[in-house]
Amino acid sequence: MRLLLVEDDTMIGRAMRQGLADAGFSVDWVMEGHAAERALANGVYDLAVLDLGLPGQDGMAVLKGLRTRGNAVPVLIVTARDAVSDRIAGLNAGADDYVLKPFDLDELIARIRALLRRHAGGGSPLLQCGELILDPVRKQVSLKGENVNLSAREFALLETLMQRPGAVLSRAQLEDSIYGWAEEIGSNAVEVYLHKLRRKLGADTIRNVRGVGYKVVAP
Numbered sequence: 001m002r003l004l005l006v007e008d009d010t011m012i013g014r015a016m017r018q019g020l021a022d023a024g025f026s027v028d029w030v031m032e033g034h035a036a037e038r039a040l041a042n043g044v045y046d047l048a049v050l051d052l053g054l055p056g057q058d059g060m061a062v063l064k065g066l067r068t069r070g071n072a073v074p075v076l077i078v079t080a081r082d083a084v085s086d087r088i089a090g091l092n093a094g095a096d097d098y099v100l101k102p103f104d105l106d107e108l109i110a111r112i113r114a115l116l117r118r119h120a121g122g123g124s125p126l127l128q129c130g131e132l133i134l135d136p137v138r139k140q141v142s143l144k145g146e147n148v149n150l151s152a153r154e155f156a157l158l159e160t161l162m163q164r165p166g167a168v169l170s171r172a173q174l175e176d177s178i179y180g181w182a183e184e185i186g187s188n189a190v191e192v193y194l195h196k197l198r199r200k201l202g203a204d205t206i207r208n209v210r211g212v213g214y215k216v217v218a219p
Helices: 010-022 033-040 059-068 084-092 105-120 152-162 171-178 189-201
Strands: 002-006 026-030 047-050 075-079 097-100 127-129 132-135 140-143 146-148 206-209 213-216
Touching: 002 010, 002 033, 002 171, 010 026, 010 105, 026 033, 033 047, 033 059, 047 059, 047 105, 059 075, 059 084, 075 084, 075 105, 084 097, 097 105, 127 152, 132 152, 152 171, 152 189, 152 213, 171 189, 171 213, 189 206
Parallel strands: 002 026, 002 047, 047 075, 075 097
Antiparallel strands: 127 132, 132 140, 140 146, 206 213
């Protein structure tokens, strides 16, 4: 899953980016409001973590502009503004959740996962397609009750597909979901990871819809 982190404090931003990456997310980080607007306009993010006190353009203005343009990407506000009126204003402007600084990183990650589940229309922390089960928190995958060992990239790719079981995702969508700005993408990188997943999960688990993309189906 690909996140946009909008945080102007270098020390906090660096720690958050590393913690989110360690949790399995692909993270792009910007430090200014206008840069956040440009990044979110690309439509490649599954969620935005947004500070309010930003240079250039305030985070609240970024949020209001996002919702005015009809962009429904989940937004989690992370800010030191602790007045009840600020929290109400943020939620009324279209934020999906509101976390105060200082915060516990594990709680932040749990809230992010809850928002992603809610946005995808699911309540369970587990992703399931038939007898294939993926646990995003424990980073575990099982098939017919047997654990399946996956690399970090294989896990991220399977998680992206299982967020929308049966839906066809293009190669570009898969690349956008699992790679950040700073990562170099090989011309057939997605196909290589899909091939490895098929070897571990069964050839029919991930299907190629010729000329369109890929989907996960119940094995």
